[in-house]
Amino acid sequence: MKMITAIIKPFKLDDVRESLSDVGVEGLTVTEVKGFGRQKGHTELYRGAEYVVDFLPKVKLEVAVADERAETVIEAISKAANTGKIGDGKIFVTTLEQVIRIRTGETGNAAV
Numbered sequence: 238m239k240m241i242t243a244i245i246k247p248f249k250l251d252d253v254r255e256s257l258s259d260v261g262v263e264g265l266t267v268t269e270v271k272g273f274g275r276q277k278g279h280t281e282l283y284r285g286a287e288y289v290v291d292f293l294p295k296v297k298l299e300v301a302v303a304d305e306r307a308e309t310v311i312e313a314i315s316k317a318a319n320t321g322k323i324g325d326g327k328i329f330v331t332t333l334e335q336v337i338r339i340r341t342g343e344t345g346n347a348a349v
Contacts, residue, residue, distance in 0.1 A: 238332070239302055239303075240300070240330070241301075242329040243329075244298075245295065245325070250296050252317040256316065260306075262302070262313075266299040268297040270297045274327070295326065
């Protein structure tokens with residue numbers, strides 16, 4: 238099994254959620270986060286004063302899927318989150334050793 242973690246722009250969340258639903262993803266965890274990549278934030282003007290915004294708002298998505306579905310999910314996220322501009326985000330894929338559904342005790346793919 239794979240854990241797919243994606244960091245995306247907040248306004249793309251609905252598009253990504255819809256895209257994942259279209260490919261059959263049934264569970265998703267979403268967290269509001271802040272961070273920066275190569276863009277290293279930016280400066281803004283507020284009431285005549287300039288200030289630096291170091292950490293930009295992002296959304297972190299986490300999806301656990303079976304190995305054979307990982308590429309489909311990655312493609313769905315990539316297409317839906319892409320704006321073609323800097324700061325679109327990243328997708329990280331890690332291997333899950335074990336998954337357990339607390340309510341029923343199911344393990345492995347059945348627990349996802």
